[in-house]
Amino acid sequence: MLYSILLGVQVLLAIGLVTLILLQHGKGADAGAAFGSGASATVFGARGSGNALSRATALTATGFFLNSLALAFLVANRPEAPSVVDLIDTAPVMIEEVFEVPESDVPPGSQGAGDVPN
Template sequence: MNVMLNILLAVQIIAAVVMVGLILLQHGKGADMGAAFGSGSAGSLFGSSGSANFLSRTTAVLATVFFASTLALAYFGNARPTGGGSLLERAPVTAPAAPAAPANSASQIPSGGAEPAPAAPAAPATNPAQIPAK
C-alpha cells in the first residue's frame, strides 16, 4: 500500500511541476495580436497556428492526471484500517494521579508577620430611606 501511495505522490508532483512549466510557456491573450501584424513568431516550432493547441491540450491532460492522482491519494490515504479518526481518540486513557494531601495545611500559609486580613464587610441594609430621590 505504501508503494502505491509513493507512486501516486510522485505522479502528482511530476504532473504539477510540468503543468506549471507549460502554463508559464503559454502566450497571453495579447500575444496573438502581435503575430497577426508580423512582429511575432508565426513560423515557429509548432507551425503557423502557434503552440496554443499543443500546449493547451497538454496542460488539460496534465490537469486531469493531477486531479485523478489527488482523488486517489485522498481515497487511499483515508482507507487505513486503524480505529478512530484522530490521534486523541486512539490515545490511551489514564487517570491523573491524585495530589498528596499535606500533613499540616496551616503550616503552608505564609504569615509574613502582617496582621490578619480584615473580615468581609457586612451586606448593606436595603432601607428605602437611604436611597436618594431624584
C-alpha cells in the same frame, strides 16, 4: 508503497502542469503575432502552439485531478493510526521519585545537595 508512488506522480504532474501553463501565450500575445513578430519561426509553425499545448495541458490537468482523487481515497480508507498526542504519557511524576538516590549509592563523607560547607 502505492501512496508513495502516487505522491511522486502528483509532484511530477504538478511541475508539468505549471510548466505547460507558463509556456502558453496569454490573450495579449495574439495582437503582437498578428503584425509579424516572428510567429512563423516558432517550433509549432505559423498557426501557433495553442492546439498542442492546450491539449497537453488538458491531459496533464486531468491526470492531476485523477491522481488527487486516488490519493484522497487512499488516505480516507487507511487504518487509523494513533495520534502523537495519544502516545504521550500523562501520568503525574513526583519529583522526589525522579531524584531519589538510594543511601547505598552515596559515598561516605560526601555532602548532600542541600548541605552548605562551613
